[in-house]
Amino acid sequence: MQAKLSTMFQSLQVRNYRLFASGQLIKLIGVWMMFIAQDWLVLELSNNSATALGVVTACQFTPVLLLTLLSGRLADRYDKRVLLFVANAFWSLLALGMSVLVITDLVQLWHVFAFAALLGTANAVETPVRQAFVSELVGTSLLPNALSLNAAVFNSARIVGPAVAGLAIAAFDVGPVFLFTALSSIAPLVNVVRMRTSDLHRDALLPRDERASARVVDGLRYVWRRPDLLLPMAVMSVIGMSLFNFQLTLAALAKTVFHTGAASFGLFSTALAVGALGGALSGTGRRSRPSVWLVLGAAIACASFGTMVGLSSAYWLVVVLLVPTGFSMVFFAQAANQRIQMGVDAAFRGRVMALWVLVFLGTNPVGAPLIGWVAEHYGAGASIWMGGLISLAAAVVALTWQLRHSGARLRFRVLPMPRFYVTSTDC
Numbered sequence: 001m002q003a004k005l006s007t008m009f010q011s012l013q014v015r016n017y018r019l020f021a022s023g024q025l026i027k028l029i030g031v032w033m034m035f036i037a038q039d040w041l042v043l044e045l046s047n048n049s050a051t052a053l054g055v056v057t058a059c060q061f062t063p064v065l066l067l068t069l070l071s072g073r074l075a076d077r078y079d080k081r082v083l084l085f086v087a088n089a090f091w092s093l094l095a096l097g098m099s100v101l102v103i104t105d106l107v108q109l110w111h112v113f114a115f116a117a118l119l120g121t122a123n124a125v126e127t128p129v130r131q132a133f134v135s136e137l138v139g140t141s142l143l144p145n146a147l148s149l150n151a152a153v154f155n156s157a158r159i160v161g162p163a164v165a166g167l168a169i170a171a172f173d174v175g176p177v178f179l180f181t182a183l184s185s186i187a188p189l190v191n192v193v194r195m196r197t198s199d200l201h202r203d204a205l206l207p208r209d210e211r212a213s214a215r216v217v218d219g220l221r222y223v224w225r226r227p228d229l230l231l232p233m234a235v236m237s238v239i240g241m242s243l244f245n246f247q248l249t250l251a252a253l254a255k256t257v258f259h260t261g262a263a264s265f266g267l268f269s270t271a272l273a274v275g276a277l278g279g280a281l282s283g284t285g286r287r288s289r290p291s292v293w294l295v296l297g298a299a300i301a302c303a304s305f306g307t308m309v310g311l312s313s314a315y316w317l318v319v320v321l322l323v324p325t326g327f328s329m330v331f332f333a334q335a336a337n338q339r340i341q342m343g344v345d346a347a348f349r350g351r352v353m354a355l356w357v358l359v360f361l362g363t364n365p366v367g368a369p370l371i372g373w374v375a376e377h378y379g380a381g382a383s384i385w386m387g388g389l390i391s392l393a394a395a396v397v398a399l400t401w402q403l404r405h406s407g408a409r410l411r412f413r414v415l416p417m418p419r420f421y422v423t424s425t426d427c
Contacts, residue, residue, distance in 0.1 A: 008284040011146040016195045017137040023188035024130075025153045027088070030184030032161025033168070034095065036266060037177035038112060039251040040169055041102070045109040050252040050380065052109065054372020057248050059113045061368065063120040064127070064361045069216045071125045072132075072354020076219075076347065080133040081200075085192045087126035092185040094118050099178035127361065128354035135341065135349060139201040144286045144338050151280035151334045155326075158273035166266025219351025227405070228343055229352065231398055232295050232336035237359035238394035239299060241367035242387035243306045244329070244360075246272055248368055249387075252380035258315050271319045275326030282327075283334050289342040290335040293422050296399045298332035303392035310385025333360070 011017050039053060046052035074083060098115045101107040138146045168177050223229050250272070254265040305325040312318045337356065344352045367387075375383040403410060409423045 008145075008281065009149065011138050011142045011149050014138050014142070014199075016199050017134075017142075017146060019191040019194055020133075020137055020188075021149060021153050023191035024150075025157055026187035027185050028154060028157030029161045029164070030095075030181035032157050032269075033165040033177050034181035035247055036162050036165035036269065037169060037174040037181075038116070039247065040265070041107070041174050042109070042112055043251065043255060045107075045112065048255060050248070050256065050372045050376040051369070052372075053248045053251060054369040054375075056112055056116050057245070057368035057372070059116040060120040060123075061361055063117060063124040064357065065366075067121065067124040068128055068354045068358045068361075069219070069351070070354075072128045072219060072351040072357075073216050074125070075129045075132045075350025075354065077350075080129050080136065080350075081192055081195060081197065083129045084126060084133060085189060087122050087129065088185060088188045088192070091119060091122040091126070092182060092189065094122065095178065095182035095185055099175065099182050102178045103175035123361075128350060128357045131337075131341075131353040131357060132350040135346065136200045140342075143341060144288075145284055147338055147341060148280055148283040148286065148334060151330055151337075152277060152284070155273050155276040155280050155330060159270050159277060162266040162269035162273065166264075216351060219348055219355065222345075222348050223352060223355055226343070228292065229340050231292065231402065232339055233356060233359045235296070235299050235394055235398045236333070236336055236356075239303065239332075239391040240360050242371075242390040243303065243384075245368055245371045245383075245387065248372060249375060249380050249384050252372075252375045253318070253384070256375075257380050260315075264315075267319060268322060271322040272326040272329075275323035275328075276330040277326075278323075279327040279330035280334060282331060283338070286338065290339045292339070292402055295332065295335045295339055296395060296402065298328055298335055299395035300392065300399070302328040302332045303388050303395055304328075305388075307385045307388030307392060310381045310383070310388055313381070 012021065038056065042052050042056050043049070094115060098107075098111075098119075101111055101115075134146050134150060135143055165177055168180075223233065246269075250268040251265055254260050254268055258264065302325070305321060305328055309318060309321045309325055312321055340352065340356055341349070371383045371387065374386060399410075402408075403422075411423060
């Protein structure tokens with residue numbers, strides 16, 4: 001057990017990564033608390049409008065759609081450590097301003113929309129830089145482990161944040177939650193400054209003069225010529241747009257379908273995050289690039305469980321199904337992320353990861369208002385199972401294309417344990 005735990009958390013032995021992960025954990029707990037408080041505040045200010053939830057989600061992610069590719073270019077041209085400090089400082093100031101508005105009871109719905117857009121701008125710069133920076137912290141050999149631990153950190157915060165937020169909102173209202181978010185975002189600023197630049201892995205980067213000429217279009221052409229990178233991004237774009245909107249749909253499900261309070265919304269989010277944490281930790285022992293079959297199988301599982309959540313009419317059954325849904329969501333996203341990062345040249349990592357962030361988060365401005373409209377007119381459950389079926393169709397189409405492209409065959413074996421397998425292993 002000790003050896004297994006040592007392997008699972010191997011990247012934490014690297015000082016720079018340990019500082020990075022601890023700072024992110026503290027900040028993300030506050031961020032997830034803020035997301036819960038923000039959604040609850042929007043429902044209060046809009047008379048329980050799911051469409052308003054969709055709009056605020058779109059405001060939050062539209063900057064990702066517009067700015068992420070440019071941020072990837074910045075990541076390939078400039079010092080990622082400095083960029084992370086600037087983006088996190090901007091986030092901290094914005095969160096502090098929002099907390100003042102909420103605590104003084106001056107907040108209006110348009111304030112929430114505006115701050116969501118500004119916070120999304122900071123996120124659009126920070127996310128691709130942070131994704132690309134991991135390889136500089138630990139090097140190629142520990143990259144799969146570090147990426148899995150990143151997902152574990154994210155989902156640990158996703159467990160703690162919503163649970164604490166639900167209790168805090170019930171006890172103190174939403175104002176103190178926003179204030180805690182502002183204070184927690186200082187942690188990554190301090191830890192970025194404490195990192196040792198001499199320990200960073202930057203040998204594989206382009207020389208400074210070549211980095212200065214890095215263009216966004218070159219990164220797009222690079223991915224277009226690589227089907228092994230393009231396929232997981234295409235599948236993620238559909239699933240991200242149609243199914244990965246649980247921040248919106250679970251709030252509507254708790255309040256409009258089951259007529260429960262903030263604590264129950266927190267329970268839904270926590271159940272999803274518990275499964276997600278398991279999905280993240282399951283990949284910590286991976287040392288090689290995940291196969292395309294693993295990515296597509298996880299996508300099908302994710303879509304199937306998501307569909308079942310939307311079709312469930314019992315409160316307890318939704319809570320139970322959210323656990324495997326969270327597991328398969330993160331297992332799929334993490335496997336796709338590792339397949340992309342371990343297959344990309346270091347010189348293009350910033351721009352490629354920016355494109356990954358774009359399809360992972362940038363599709364929300366398109367999907368969130370539509371999902372919110374469906375939830376308001378046909379019910380929150382319908383918005384979830386419709387998204388699940390769309391995601392399932394996309395995953396099956398991608399699997400069919402990959403089978404034909406590679407000449408492989410999908411088989412089903414009953415004994416000794418029922419399972420699907422592929423007869424070709426060249427992918």
